[in-house]
Amino acid sequence: MKKMLLIATTLFTVFFANAQCWKTIAAGKDHSLGIKNDGTLWVWGDNYYHQLGLGDNINYPSDRTLPVQLGIATNWQTIASSEKHSVSLKNDGTLWTWGNNVYGQLGDGTNVKKSIPVQIGTATWQKIAANISNTAAIKSDGTLWIWGDNNFGVLGDGTNVSKNIPTQTGTATWQSVALGSSHTLGIKSDGTLWGWGSNAFGQLAMGTNYGPNIPTQIGTATWQSVAANNYHTIAIKSDGTLWTCGNNFNGQLGDGTTVNKNVLTQIGTASDWQSISTGAGGHALATKTDGTLWTWGENQAGQLGDNTRIDILIPTQLGTDTNWKSIAAGGTHTLALKTNDELWAWGNDNNGQMGNGNVIQSDLLIPSAIACPTSALGLKEIRIENEFNIFPNPSSGNFNIEVDQDLMGAKATIYNLLGQKVKDFSLNSTTTNQTLNKGVYLIEIEKDGNKTTKKLIVN
Template sequence: MKNFKFSSFLLVPLLAVLAACGGGGGSSTPSTPAVTLKSIAVTSAQPTTMVTNTTAQLTATGTYSDGSTKALTSAVWAIKSGATTVAQVSSTGLVTAKGVGTESVTATDSSITGTIALSVIAPSPWTQVAAGGNQTIGLKTDGKLYSWGSNIRGQLGDGTSTDRSAPVTVSGNSTLWKQVAVGDRFAVAIRTDGTLWAWGYNLNGQLGDGTQIDRLTPVQIGTAKTWSFVSAGRAHVAALQSVTSTGTTGSAGTTVSTLYTWGSNVNGQLGDGTTDEKRVPTKIGTANWLTVAAGDSHTVGIQSNNTLWGWGDTSFGQVGNGATSGNVVAPVQIGTATWLSVAAGSFHTLAISTDSALFAWGRGDSGQLGNNGNSLQPTPVPVSTAKNWARIAGGLSHSVGVQNDGTLWGWGSNAEGQLTNGNTDSLFPVQIGDLKTWKTVAAGNAHTVALRADSTLWTWGRNGNGQLGNGTVTNSATPVNVAY
């Protein structure tokens, strides 16, 4: 058989056909330009005006040549000046305010840099603090309220139901707050114009706005502008309206403070002679009151003649009239002594007499009465022999007080460090530290907060919801500073 060979001249037309059909050699499609980073925007999750010792998380977002954007996780963070006296920044963009001044923080990626300017200011001094349940609210000299801790019912008033482990401002950013009280999952506060506001849980009408609707931000209670003091219990409120009459020429007018209550009343804790719930402030008699305090389901108050009165649940003797069962639905006088101040724990009561001696009564199973015992006491019993008590507060099962020399004392349950000395309960007052600069104190369910003479705020005890305000949820058996 004869062999045939394809000559090269026969391949030329074939290659031409293949080229015309797109086969064979390389494609003529143009290449896609590379996408490049064009700019970086740096933003903060918190305000860029920061208070010393607070932190803010910064985020770097890149914009690319194709118009797309994405968060930059590989950005290199730095302080623009290179100094660390005003601020420091971590590799993840967490900036910490260190000292008063201005500074810029940069984020760099692929030779592109973004910048954010920060201002660091000194914290405003604390003037007042209130604790209840598992949350805390404080007032500063700037007139703003700051809150932290549990927020399941909006009791922090910041417009959310998110727990906070560090202070946030109560919604509205008002600078007109005067006094605040914290109940169980709700709060009430008075402004400098005498108006009364409330927020949080409202199942029993404890917000006083006529509804049972929870409020995430403050709502005004009525239109009165004569509110002068307020106290919050578990689900009820007791407050005073004060009116000063015009005095004759050369003499001062007379101030009369009338008592109003509202909220839960199943045990007669509103003192209106019934056990019916009230959703708006209800006037209680015509007596002139100096102060009032609300517990879990009882209420106590001091009238203008320094007599002490109690009403509500007597199951643990907390009213102080000798009863240990049933309810007292209207105020009854407790003994014949005269008194300066009174505080209500959940199921026990504390009061300072006019000679500065301290007495307690009610539930005492954890030693919260401070009388070196743990039994129920239905009438006032002395707490130590000291006669120099100035401030007192009661929690769920612990008590705290400040003496006239500025020393701080605690007694009762210490299961979560609310007395600071380890976790041992105490049946009598034990000194908390050795400082003599304490000014006032407040107690939540199982945490304690106190102000020093230098207006710094300190907290200790339970912290599962961030109620200590130090940015963590870890209990502390020693005082921690709320540096905000």
């Protein structure tokens, strides 16, 4: 083994400055994405299917408990995510996908998962949406394209044949699109609402449980926005009123019951609803034009943010703040942005989707600010070889630190990514066995005033 050189190293750069830097957010089932005001894309949480896009070893994708920058591009514009894959647009209108691809939901002509973003075609795109097995996007000319699983007619192309490349849905021009678990909703440029795919819970609001495989108009009203997930639908009419239908097992329809509805049902009488989002776990979020935030539905993991785990059957205001501007409901966690670009998160944190660096994840029952990362992991390169080995790495919890004879007696210190010391001990043999909980750690070895550090991932 080579002797360790005396190199001044800083264990961490300044990782967090403040929380006021975020522009756009998206929440997958157990992972999160955010675009900062500088156009950089940051990811954290579950990475089992490579939905973080960080290029991990194909056999050992590791979760991240802190936001990690994806690549070096500074022109990311918008993001969407599902249970197992992610989608993003750049400022130039190019479309990029990564993660699970068993249904062809990445749209690259294969069914092979991708651990880094892959560009899909050369078209110019404007809007995107994703569910567990599909991706949808609207081009700059207003045409709608969907790909992935088609067993329930989600693609709307008149067939039930799955496609692994973007497939056009009709010839109309579209304003927006929403993908539920197995149904699709779209608002055309004239404001009319259309639905297709599975309708087993009445989520297409057609008064029956029949599900067409081509776009079918829902009523004659005009609409400003629609959201869908977990076999239910939420929509805001042009007059600002809130309407829901479909599965209501956890009260996600917000009508005070747990009874499914196969027609759109108005929720309350307010006419100042502004934005909506709903999660795969059966919870829903909405903001009003006055900047207030409202939550309802399933709350087992605290995803409603009211400091309880009790489901709520009607929209209920969260706190008293009036500066909420955008929302994203994940599987059982929630992300929200304020008008000062602060990012807040609450709910389930089993995979680090809160982005707060906690090694031992636990649910957050109230909103918690997620500070801004100002750099990637702040380790400087150390120009020495084979100073010590960690194996296996990634580890399932139990691992070994191996050193040569000249490092016997060295001090080992383990830190988490917040710079907090987890433990320290002496290396009194050439192989030292240790156990850690799930997380990302830095192991520093010091002897005779010389230090070197390596990263350890525990899945």
